[in-house]
Amino acid sequence: MKTLIKVLLFNQAGARTDTKVSLGAWSWDLTTGEEFRVGAGLAEPYSITWCAVEYFEETGSILNMLLQHVSPNIPHFGRTLIHHAILCANLKAIEILLNRGADPEFPIQGTGSRLIHLSARRGYYTVLNHLVNAGCNIDSKTEGGETALMICARYKHVDCLKLLARSGADFGLVNMANQCVQSIAGLVRWTLGLRQAILDVVRTGTVLYSSDTSIFSTLMFVTRINDVESLEKIVDQTGVVDLNEQDENGYSAAMVAVINGHVDAFQLLVFAGADVNLENKYGETAISLSKASVNCGDFEKVILEYALTKSTPNSSNITFYTLHRAASKGDYDTVEALTNGENDVNAPDSDGYTPLMLAARGGHGKICKLLISKGAICDIENARHETALMLARENGVGNDAERVLLDHMARGLVLGGGRVKKHCKGGKGCPHTKQLVMVEGNGLLRWGKSSRRNVVCKWAEVGPSASFRWNRRKKADRDEAGLFRVVTTRNKEVHFVCEGGVEMAELWVRGIQLVTREAIFGK
Known part of the structure; x- marks a missing residue:
């Protein structure tokens, strides 16, 4: 049958090119744009040039001969020859048509779908790859506002989705129903499949592109699912990824790691330079959020380790927090280590407490003595008019912290x-x-x-x-x-x-x- 058709095509090539025959196996609904495989010879009649695409012979000589007499962009039921070539998954025919001037952005009547959308919907990886390499607009939208990336997610075409992701397709777009790639995957119950596809791409060192990080952010995505391997790839992209990007509510990746209890991800972000003192819309920071975490102790260890090993503008803020926490908990060694530099031992925390106040409130006399030796001032008051001495006396009169404070104040009084x-x-x-x-x-x-x-x-x-x-x-x-x-x-x-x-x-x-x-x- 196929040989007979090729002979017919060859004989007709030099004759009338507007002759229509019913040899096709594909039909489609003009309203929805949906294709139907109806079987050879059962489709609507079309010209012999369309037959040359569907029953393409290996050299392509017949199609080339026909295209000398007819434009590849003449529509038939809202489609052109190159749409049919994609529907038939005929890569060689696509190459010939593109070389002959076929419009790669010609929309299908009724749907607005372009070549890239059709390829994505059919899951034709090889064709899609060819279109991407040919410079096709990978973020073009259908009349419903869907991109090829969204279509891949809707039809669960994982390889095609990975290809588009690696090629820079935009994860930050939404369709007319305000659905993004992630929400579409959720609707078709493909959340885990999409997650794995994204991780596979990110682990190659690719940072997925998003024009709106409030809709999708590679950094936030891998942080939320605590994939440290992928996160390592992202933080290595110096100058490409902003570790301090914040979502619509002001949450940073470091905050997200804390909220979800992801200590390893938090450690990676902090040591890569993430600012733990950024505030969200509610005035919270990664540090303040860590205090309420069930993993509070583990987060504190990360912050302490960073403060003791790094010397950056960010580390001074972290040291500031760590010093207060160590003074409050009675961690003498940490307080000693953090006060050997140029840190301000009289700086108040977010609640107005200096390290000395916190040590006094905890009854840690030895730490009070150390802080005083480093320049801590005893008579500083917070907004509640509390001093270190007043806080020390909350533990009862005569405790070790009170003794240290009174000795220092008394000595200063008589010598002054x-x-x-x-x-x-x-x-x-x-x-x-x-x-x-x-x-x-x-x-x-x-x-x-x-x-x-x-x-x-x-x-x-x-x-x-x-x-x-x-x-x-x-x-x-x-x-x-x-x-x-x-x-x-x-x-x-x-x-x-x-x-x-x-x-x-x-x-x-x-x-x-x-x-x-x-x-x-x-x-």
Whole structure:
């Protein structure tokens, strides 16, 4: 039969080319554009040139001969010769038609489908590859707004989809029903198939193109499914992928990894340079989200490891977070490691707490002492007017953190000095305002230049002595708040009154005793 048709074609080639015969095996619905294989000789009559395409002989000489007399772009029932060549999966005929001027973007009447859409729908990989190499518009749309990529997903043609993906087809487009490639795959229950196809392409080092990352992002896609192998390929694409891209709600890949508990993906992103301090529309960061994760400890380890091994603009922010967390948890070694650089130990976290405040609240006296030695300031207040000392006392008075803070504050007070009232003659005279200060090293307590006003303390105590009370028994200020006394090594008793009441008097006494001990025994 096929040989007979070829002979007929050869005989007709030089004669009338508008002769129509019923030899075809394909028919189609002009309304929907759907094709039907009806069997040889049962299709609508068409010209002999169409027969030369459907019953193509190996050399192509007959088709070439016919195309000398007829244009390849004359439509027949809304299609042209090249559409028929694709329908018949005849690659050689397609090549001849393209060389003879066939329009690769000629739309099928009623559907708007082009060659690439027809090839994708039929799943003709070889034909599709030929069209892509020929420069066909791979993102052209049908009247329904579907691209060849969407059509491959709808008909589950995995090899064709991979080909288009590798060739740069746009995953960020939607059709007239606002469906993208992923949503179409979900409708036809091919989600897992699409996922595997995408991963196969990404693992070759290809970053899938998307004109709208809110619809599809290769980075977000592989992060959500925690495919570390694919993610490694993506982060290696320096200058191609923005690791800090954010979706319509402001979520970054690092945030997505945290929310889904993907520690390995998070680690890869952080070490590749992802910014964990980016905020989404709700003011959340990858760091703040990690605090609520069931894998909080694992995320903290990643952040700590990065902070200790990297030195980048991003690492300073991570160090800032890690220092606060380590101080809060009582991790001395980490705090020590993170304060050896140029980090600001007085920087507050998002809640206004400095590392010292957090260490004090946790009762970690050793860490408080370390932070103070690195320049931490004790009297910083947060928005709730809390200080490190106030937070330390939440664990009860007399704990280790409170002791460290009070020692530091007291020592600073007496060495810096302050204005006090000094009583004369054991309380019989009128008090005079003096500048009271201690000298570090020798432990001298001074309130003037003469030797009589430079004394070495034996001990100090809040409140007056019995003799002082008696001498001022008729005075209203005999029990004045802020009163404290010092006994010198010569057993001379001196009374002072400071501003700030009993608490400040206790601090003076504490500082005097502390500096005196240091002078005798060393720090």
